[in-house]
Amino acid sequence: MPANLAQLRSEVELALAGRVASPFALPERRVEFVSTGISEVDALAGGLPRGALTEIFGPTCSGRTSLLFSALGARTSDAEACALVDGSDAFDPQSAKDAGIDLKRLLWVRCRTMEQSFRATDFLLAAGGFGFIALDLGDTPGELVHRVPLETWFRFRRAVEGTPTILFVLEEEPHAKTCASLVLQVEAARSRWNLTQADSAAGLRRYPFSRLFDGSDVRAELVRSRTQQGVKTDFHDGRDPLARDDKSIVFETRGIFGFPRSRPT
């Protein structure tokens, strides 16, 4: 039997000679990575993979939206067409502009329900040509997103495969399971206040007009990556505990002020 197989194989190769170089070799797929706009995250995850689903999850106020804005800013500054499916109508154009997003290149879809968000994402993926599509489910309750059938995530993954599109999903808990090529968890480490007159906890309350919110430190942890060796994922426990310390970084965010602030006289 093996001899017959080898003979059959050689016959097929002979028949396809000149047309197909190596018919039995799987084509090597090269994944292109682009910057998230944050060097620490790029060093951790290698960037955002094109033609794949990237999942960023973390609790509210953890810095996940800052990461999304940073990635959007990087993509729009590269003149790519971007789309944001806003699952809870929480997008703030002013802070987006401060984060470097070119609003002209951003298609903003303001949704009110989760069903609308998923259908809108379907439409955008079917349209093609977008370099970056973000699905913001940050304020959607995790129980609701958990009810989304896994087929939907598989469909999303299949829709972006082989395209230059980055599908970026932001949520509280990971739900795409194996459909996600890159999963990052973010959590707020600490907030920073720019103090001038007091640096104690009591001073924080006593002199509110003498300081500014200066940003926060955000811890990002690589939970899953298809392209990096040694990163394991156990979704029952959330992540591989051995990889936790090695695969996490802290990056800083800076405060934004969308308008000149004046003190009351």
Add this chain to the structure above:
Amino acid sequence: MVQSAVRAEPDLLDRALALVEGDLPLWKIVAANQGALQEGIEFGMGGSQAKQFSSVEIRRRSPGLEKAAHAALLDVGWSISPRVEDTAADTIVLDITGLTSLFGSVKNLAAALAERAASIGLRPHVAVASNIEAAIHAARGFHGITLIPPGEESERLSSLPVEVLFPSVETFETLYRWGIRTCGELAALPLLPLSERLGQEGVRLHELARGTHCRSLALAQPETFFEEEMALDYAVTELEPLSFLLGRLLDQLCARLEARSLAAAAFYLRLDLQDSDEEEAENFEIRRKSSASKIDSKTFEKILRLPVPMRDSKTLLKLLRLQLQSDSPHGSIVKISLAAEPARPRAGQKGLFIPDAPDPEKLEVTIARLAGLVGNSNVGSPQLVNTHRPGEFRMAPYIPAPEEAGVAYGLRCSPHFSVSSVLRFEGLDTAQRNCSQPETSAAKADLEQAVTAGLKPGPTKRTVNSSRAAIAFRMFRPEIPANVESAEGCPCRISFRGARGEVVAASGPWRTSGDWWEEHGWRQDEWDMEIRFDRPAASKSDKSDDKRTSRRGVPDGIYRIYYDWTRRGWFVRGRYD
């Protein structure tokens, strides 16, 4: 006339067809094709008599269809030559001097003309001659394509009946009495005696019959508006049959636009509606009979503006369908008019290093679908407005700007250059980063240092690889009312959404106001507050492991809260994330 009806209903192409004009019961046959004439239909025949011919399709004459067919014929003419004469409702004349080098030969040119006319639903007779009148008469007399070499006009026209020359009734009767039936027989008559008997008309007819009458072209000006309309025999109430009819009109319009090498920047749809009591009429004769007095027709209008000129009828039909799905006419439709505003088609030059952009046609359909899903005002590109009022923006149509992609071209072509330039100024990165917000003294000092070093303040977005990303803000729409307790002028406790929390840190108040000279003026004191919400004592039944979320589901974090002086209350605008 017949061709205009066939153009509107291509199914009638191979069938016997007659057109009637007038109101019941005074219908008269005014036009018929060869098949109908062979069946026995005659011009002037009454409508009731014509209806006895079961194999003949009877349609009402539509001036709108004829006008559109004529305009389409002219468009075909202009697609071949810029010099076109609008001779009659069914006849145009083209000056094809010098065009043989473009089409190869006169025969190819005539074939191309017939082919383009066929593409817009017309089946023309084409004649090419060195003489305008000879070409007109040959086209009216011969079927298909007729080529008349110079000098052979008289010979080729000799077999045509005298009627093609359109003599006056008296002259025609005279010629008939003389036994003159064809152009050849007329051309054989001696000119001088003919002139003595029939006068100048006789001389003109003699020249026409010999193909020697010469005149100049009366050039027509190209139209800048394209319109098609369709009067319906039976009122349409549902979207599906309406889409079918719209598709047909769009096909015709797009073919006309393509013939003129144009595209459409906007479409204007007008639907004439009929009152509901008229919908129950069983046949169109009864409705037509009573239409003048009873139908109080209404009009439904819709404008489809396109971000880029396009002429793909399938895409346009999808867009129109989506528009009509979201805003459908209430009533039965008896007439459809569709007009296109022409524009130059977009010419895009794609580059190897320019990033992909959505196909404009697909994008427009996608945006229309999204608008149908979430509403028109919820899809688009956000634009900031010129005001300090927090949270103000407006939605603009989303149009990718490929012409600005050249900026990105350099970035994508030379990523290493971009990286190296960042590394070179790594030491001054802080200064460059802070240039956009020199409010703090540290930032001002950094800025001065940077300027001293010869570094110009750069835009924030160029510091893409900065390790300090701008913190994002998430809005609450609408804002959430809150109760705030203050101590020594500083908020210390807050409650909203049923949760109470302690203010760990606060920054403010930052006062903004505006539009005070108008009715909707505003004045606010803003605070950035880090809030830690109260939690009940842990119980065995509480399995939640999220320590950052309070009992009522409000997470700890930094919120932007403001006191609204006009409403005299506290509100939560959003949170930093």
